[in-house]
Amino acid sequence: MALRLGRYFWKLFLANALVMAVVLAVSVWVIVSQLDQFRQEELSRHLFAQASALEVAVRDRFDLARAADLNALAKQVGSTEHEGVRVTFVLADGTVLGDSEANAAEMESHADRPEIQQALAAGSGESVRWSHTVAKYMDYVAVRVGSGDNTLGVVRLSMAVESIAALSKRARRLAVTMAGVSVLAAALLACALALLWSRPIRLLTEAARSISGGDLSARVEVVGTDEVAALGRSLNEMREKLSTHVDTIDRQRRTLDSLVSQLREGVVVADAAGRIVLVNAEAIGMLQPTQASSEESYVGKSVEQFLPHHKLQNLLCESAGRTSSGEVTSPAQAVNETKRSFEESTQEVELRLSTATGDRTVLARAFDVRLPADEATSSSETAAAQVGRALLLTDITELSKVMQVKADLAANASHELRTPLSAIRAAVDTLHSIDGKADADQIAQLIDVVDRHSGRMEAMIGDLLELSRLESGTGRFDAVRVSGATVLKECQESFASAVAAKKISWTISTPTEDVSITTSAALLGIILRNLIENAIRFTPTGGEIKLSVRKEENAVAFEVTDTGCGIARVDQDRIFERFYQVEQARSGPNRGTGLGLSIVRPAAAAIGARIELESAIGVGTRMTIHVPR
Amino acid sequence: MTTHFVNLLEDLRRRSARMASLVEDIVQEACESVLDANESLAERVIERDNDVDTEEVVVESEVIRLMALYQPVGSDLRLLCAILKINNDLERIADCAVNMAERARHMNRQAMSPQRDVITEMGLSVRDMLRNAIQAFATEDVEIAQSTFARDQHVDALYEKIIKQIVVEGAASSNGMAERLDVLSVAKNLERIADHATNIAEDVIFLATGEIVRHGDVAAKMKQD
Numbered sequence: 106m107a108l109r110l111g112r113y114f115w116k117l118f119l120a121n122a123l124v125m126a127v128v129l130a131v132s133v134w135v136i137v138s139q140l141d142q143f144r145q146e147e148l149s150r151h152l153f154a155q156a157s158a159l160e161v162a163v164r165d166r167f168d169l170a171r172a173a174d175l176n177a178l179a180k181q182v183g184s185t186e187h188e189g190v191r192v193t194f195v196l197a198d199g200t201v202l203g204d205s206e207a208n209a210a211e212m213e214s215h216a217d218r219p220e221i222q223q224a225l226a227a228g229s230g231e232s233v234r235w236s237h238t239v240a241k242y243m244d245y246v247a248v249r250v251g252s253g254d255n256t257l258g259v260v261r262l263s264m265a266v267e268s269i270a271a272l273s274k275r276a277r278r279l280a281v282t283m284a285g286v287s288v289l290a291a292a293l294l295a296c297a298l299a300l301l302w303s304r305p306i307r308l309l310t311e312a313a314r315s316i317s318g319g320d321l322s323a324r325v326e327v328v329g330t331d332e333v334a335a336l337g338r339s340l341n342e343m344r345e346k347l348s349t350h351v352d353t354i355d356r357q358r359r360t361l362d363s364l365v366s367q368l369r370e371g372v373v374v375a376d377a378a379g380r381i382v383l384v385n386a387e388a389i390g391m392l393q394p395t396q397a398s399s400e401e402s403y404v405g406k407s408v409e410q411f412l413p414h415h416k417l418q419n420l421l422c423e424s425a426g427r428t429s430s431g432e433v434t435s436p437a438q439a440v441n442e443t444k445r446s447f448e449e450s451t452q453e454v455e456l457r458l459s460t461a462t463g464d465r466t467v468l469a470r471a472f473d474v475r476l477p478a479d480e481a482t483s484s485s486e487t488a489a490a491q492v493g494r495a496l497l498l499t500d501i502t503e504l505s506k507v508m509q510v511k512a513d514l515a516a517n518a519s520h521e522l523r524t525p526l527s528a529i530r531a532a533v534d535t536l537h538s539i540d541g542k543a544d545a546d547q548i549a550q551l552i553d554v555v556d557r558h559s560g561r562m563e564a565m566i567g568d569l570l571e572l573s574r575l576e577s578g579t580g581r582f583d584a585v586r587v588s589g590a591t592v593l594k595e596c597q598e599s600f601a602s603a604v605a606a607k608k609i610s611w612t613i614s615t616p617t618e619d620v621s622i623t624t625s626a627a628l629l630g631i632i633l634r635n636l637i638e639n640a641i642r643f644t645p646t647g648g649e650i651k652l653s654v655r656k657e658e659n660a661v662a663f664e665v666t667d668t669g670c671g672i673a674r675v676d677q678d679r680i681f682e683r684f685y686q687v688e689q690a691r692s693g694p695n696r697g698t699g700l701g702l703s704i705v706r707p708a709a710a711a712i713g714a715r716i717e718l719e720s721a722i723g724v725g726t727r728m729t730i731h732v733p734r
Numbered sequence: 735m736t737t738h739f740v741n742l743l744e745d746l747r748r749r750s751a752r753m754a755s756l757v758e759d760i761v762q763e764a765c766e767s768v769l770d771a772n773e774s775l776a777e778r779v780i781e782r783d784n785d786v787d788t789e790e791v792v793v794e795s796e797v798i799r800l801m802a803l804y805q806p807v808g809s810d811l812r813l814l815c816a817i818l819k820i821n822n823d824l825e826r827i828a829d830c831a832v833n834m835a836e837r838a839r840h841m842n843r844q845a846m847s848p849q850r851d852v853i854t855e856m857g858l859s860v861r862d863m864l865r866n867a868i869q870a871f872a873t874e875d876v877e878i879a880q881s882t883f884a885r886d887q888h889v890d891a892l893y894e895k896i897i898k899q900i901v902v903e904g905a906a907s908s909n910g911m912a913e914r915l916d917v918l919s920v921a922k923n924l925e926r927i928a929d930h931a932t933n934i935a936e937d938v939i940f941l942a943t944g945e946i947v948r949h950g951d952v953a954a955k956m957k958q959d
Contacts, residue, residue, distance in 0.1 A: 185841070379748060409751035410872045413865060414761040418752055 106210050111310070114303040115406040120602045121295030126288050138246035140280075141273050149231060149246055152190075156229075156248040160194065160260045167250050167257040169196065176203030189268040190331050191239065194250075195221055196258040215261075224259045233266060242266040266679040278345075305333045312340060316362050335612040366400070371467075371498030375421050376476055377491050380410045381434060387552040391467060391498050392417075394460045397638050416454050420471035423498045455501070468499045510682055521699060525558035532558075568700040571631070576705035587662050589630070589654035596633050596652065600641065614653040627707045631734065636665045636728050643726070645670035660715075660731040671722040681706045739804045743813065747795050750817045750824075753789045754868040754934075755806040755826045757831075761864055761927060762784065764831035765857035767838040768920050769850070770893040779835035793821045807927065816941035820871060823930040823937075827864070828921040830930070837916045849896050849917050856892045858922060859885055860928045867934040878944045889928040896921045 159182065163175060168268040183192040183205020194202040194209075199216025201209045215221055223230025224247035243263045251257040303423050308325060313325040321344060327337040365372055371388030375381055384403050392412060393403075412418050433531050450473040458467050476493040504670045523528045532554040539547070593613055604611045640650050644667045651666040672680060676687045686699045713733050760782050767775035797818045800806065806814060806950045870879035900914050936948050 407748050407751070407872075409748050409755070413755060413758075413869055415752070415755035417753055422752075584797075 113306055114299050115191040117302055118288055121298055122292050125291035129284055129287050137280050138279050140276055144273050144276075148264065149244065152244070152264065153229065153248065155190070156246050156260050156262045159262070160248045160250050163194065163260065164257070167194070167196075167202070169200065169202065170584040171210065172202045174203075176209050179203035179205040179209075187316065189245070189264055191263045191624065193261040193263070194258060195261060197225060198258045198514035206240070206596070210338035212238060215259075218245070218247075218261075220245040221259045221261065222259075223247065225251045225256060226483055236263070245526060248515075264722075283440050305337065305503050309333070309337055309340060312337075312344075316340075316344055316347070319353060323360065361518060369500070371496075371500075373408060373411070373421065373496040373498070374474060374493055375408050375475070375496075376493040379422050381406050381411050382493060383474060384411065388498055391458055391460055391465065391500070393688055414456065414458075415455055417469055417496065420452055420454055420469055421494050450549075464502075465500050466502045466505045468501045470497045470499070471495065472497075479573065491577050496615050513682070513685075516568070518701065522562060525565075526562045528558045529555050529562075565700065568704060571705065572704050574702060575704065575711060584623050584625055586621055586623050587626045589622060589663065590615040592626070592633065593652050593654055593663070595630070596637055599634070603641050604650070607641065607644070607645070607648075609644055610642065610649045612649070614651070616655055620654050620656050620658055620661050623730050624712045624714075624732055631708050632705050632714070632730055633663060635705050637728075638727070639701055640665050640669065642727075643667065645669070655729065660733050663730045663732065664727060665729075666725065666727040670726040671724055672718070673722055677718055677720065736804075738955065739800070739806070739810075742796075742800060743806075743810060746793065746800065747813065747815060748822060748832075749789070749796070750793055751868070751872045754820070754824055754871060755783070756789070757786055757828050758827055758861070758868055759866050760831045762861055764834040764838070765861065765924075767835050769854060769857065771838060771841050771906040773839055776838040779903050783828050783832045786825060790825040791822055794818065797821070798920060812941050812944060814947050816871075816937045816948065819937045820934050823933045827927050827930045830927045832851050833923045841913070841916050849899055849921075850949060852896050852899070853917065853924075854893055856889060856924050857894075859889050859892065860924045860931070863889070863928055863931040864934075867931040867938065870935060870938045874942050876939055879938040879942075880927065882931055882935040885930045886928050889948060893921050893925040 106384040120268050143200050158267075163178065166174060179192040179194055180203070183190055190205075192203075192205040192470070194515075195215045195218075198203055198223070199211040199214035203209045204212060207682070218232075219234070220232040221565045224231070228249045228487040230247045231245065233242065233244050235241075243265055245261055245263040247259045247261040249256060249258075250260055305328075324346065325340055327334045327341070332398045361702050365383065365385045366387075370384060371391045372383065373381065373392075374383040381403050381450055384400050386400060387405070389400065392414075408418055408421050412421065413547060452471050453470045456467055456469060457628065471494055473492050474495045476491045532551040536548065558617035586598040587701045593615060597611070597613055603609075635649070637652070644650060648668045650668075651664070653666075654661050655664075672687060676685075679685045681702045685703075705716065709730060715731040717731065719729075740834060760779055763775055763782075764779045767779060794828065797814050800812075801814055805812075863882045866878050866882050866885075869875070870882070896917065900918055904926060932949075936946075939945060939947050
């Protein structure tokens with residue numbers, strides 16, 4: 106374990122160490138001073154005892170005459186018996202009889218010394234003061250020689266304070282050494298305690314930090330039942346709950362993300378400040394076809410950067426009836442606001458966008474949405490909701506094409522029906538206006554016109570009915586076993602006269618193998634008849650038409666090939682629409698109903714056949730029907 | 735700079751980008767009105783030009799206000815300068831679109847027919863250039879900005895082609911001179927729009943890199959000095 110000691114450790118350690126050091130220091134100081142005092146008392150008692158003993162020894166020879174004796178005694182006792190002890194004999198008048206250190210004869214009167222005065226008065230005295238004689242601080246002890254009414258003098262013993270201190274120094278050094286060792290031990294103990302107490306806290310901190318860093322697998326080892334262990338257990342519980350919540354949120358977000366990204370509609374959501382909040386892949390495909398960036402890279406950008414179209418920018422940024430602030434205060438109010446404004450705020454625009462798959466017609470719808478408030482701007486009390494704006498882009502290219510075809514159908518049908526009808530009306534009007542004398546030929550001609558045009562109308566209405574029956578899928582077509590060769594032969598027979606009239610060469614190739622299929626003979630007939638009719642119509646006199654049938658892997662293919670005018674590439678997709686006729690067909694002499702191929706398509710779909718078209722202008726056309734076997 | 739200033743600057747940039755796409759829209763409508771001789775669309779273009787004019791004044795005064803109040807430096811100052819210059823170009827582009835729409839009001843489809851294809855191509859190229867320039871401005875994308883320069887030459891070539899065609903036709907017959915002049919005016923305006931789009935792209939490069947790419951020689955010379 107890498108030992109990274111935190112502040113908490115140092116706090117614990119320093120506090121413990123300080124307390125121990127203070128306690129130790131105070132105890133050592135108290136013990137040492139007590140010891141000093143005790144020694145001091147002991148010493149002065151000792152000095153008194155010595156002084157009293159000396160007093161007994163010198164009592165009977167204590168006078169000036171025996172000063173030399175006393176002086177010798179003083180020097181003997183002072184120098185030999187006690188190192189550092191000074192002995193002085195003083196007469197009651199202050200005259201020094203003998204001294205162990207100095208020459209007694211040269212010494213001044215000692216009558217004014219406080220210990221001597223005390224001793225003379227009370228029998229004993231003590232004082233600590235500066236000695237001029239030996240130039241040291243001294244502790245003086247004096248004992249009176251003689252009884253109270255016959256005072257002879259004073260025996261004074263003194264010891265240098267220095268030597269007293271020197272004596273206690275050893276004891277003191279021992280105490281300090283002991284104190285030092287104890288402080289060291291205390292520091293080690295404090296360190297160990299601090300380590301022990303701070304470790305769980307440090308582990309908790311590390312776990313909490315890794316949780317906040319997103320690692321929800323971090324667990325704390327909990328030992329014991331104390332407060333720290335309780336904290337650890339709470340942390341573990343919190344982690345589990347958090348992990349569950351995060352999982353839930355993550356799952357919801359992923360569900361939402363995948364739903365939004367799979368939508369066939371483009372979705373763009375912007376907040377009140379005009380920043381993109383959400384955008385899906387479909388919207389990017391429609392709006393930024395050249396940029397292959399991910400959805401996330403657009404989030405947070407401004408609407409203007411993402412939407413290159415002014416109308417869409419307006420839709421997304423300008424809500425109808427938006428309050429100026431764009432902020433709604435209470436949630437309930439916000440819901441009402443959103444409900445109300447959903448209807449009012451919805452705006453629609455239809456526009457063309459050029460995307461990777463070509464020009465698309467897109468219906469853009471924008472409406473207000475309530476977004477969760479921005480953390481940075483919301484105050485905690487009012488759960489303020491932000492009103493953003495959502496843009497829904499629906500690709501209506503196919504729909505608008507269908508609508509166009511429907512609109513065209515109505516217009517075309519009425520137009521196509523009116524043309525023969527007006528011819529008929531004109532003929533009938535002429536018939537009305539001419540009198541009986543009229544030419545029989547003329548009348549026959551007019552009747553012929555009526556006949557021809559009413560026939561055309563009938564054919565057209567028949568086709569329309571057939572078409573609607575096919576498209577609605579209500580008609581029932583029973584499948585029977587038919588031979589491809591037979592079907593072609595029937596077609597050949599029914600169109601023989603028309604082909605002969607246009608002097609078209611007409612070849613049919615059927616294979617020797619069996620090309621039977623199970624399908625609706627009626628529908629197959631309708632398809633082939635329409636294709637052959639077209640081939641005959643658009644093939645000029647002297648042209649060539651080939652019919653063939655061949656076996657394929659899973660199908661039988663019928664082919665109608667002509668050497669007609671061909672169909673331009675732009676028209677190839679549209680010729681299967683109702684009433685759609687290419688320019689030549691519309692203006693040429695041999696116009697049809699414009700419904701033939703539009704019947705072929707649903708008929709082919711009904712029998713599961715696939716139509717293939719190959720054509721080149723001026724060369725001819727080949728239509729192939731693959732009918733499943 | 736203060737957050738307040740940053741917000742104001744961002745609002746202004748967005749406003750300018752919005753104006754840019756409004757202008758793009760107007761140009762598209764102008765092109766359509768000319769090609770389809772659609773009079774009501776032409777009226778709409780002329781009407782929407784007023785919005786551009788209003789917006790131009792608002793943007794310009796906001797630029798000046800921000801410059802005076804906050805005395806920006808560095809990229810902020812460059813952005814304000816670029817917005818100011820692009821603002822001017824956008825307004826001129828809208829004016830060109832109005833000129834085209836005014837031609838469209840009394841043009842007939844037949845008069846267009848010989849040059850219709852070239853005008854269509856020119857219109858597409860110019861709109862592409864403008865869209866790229868505006869996209870570059872919105873996203874501060876130097877690469878997109880540079881792509882406009884090459885297209886400008888293409889537009890110039892188309893413009894020359896139209897002039898040649900008109901000269902040849904005019905020499906052949908003096909009939910329909912007025913219509914031919916209309917076509918010429920439309921082409922001229924498209925060419926101008928392309929020039930303004932190039933200016934915008936240059937300003938975007940200045941905005942993004944601080945380099946002045948206009949008049950290549952002059953800038954190079956200044957650097958040498």
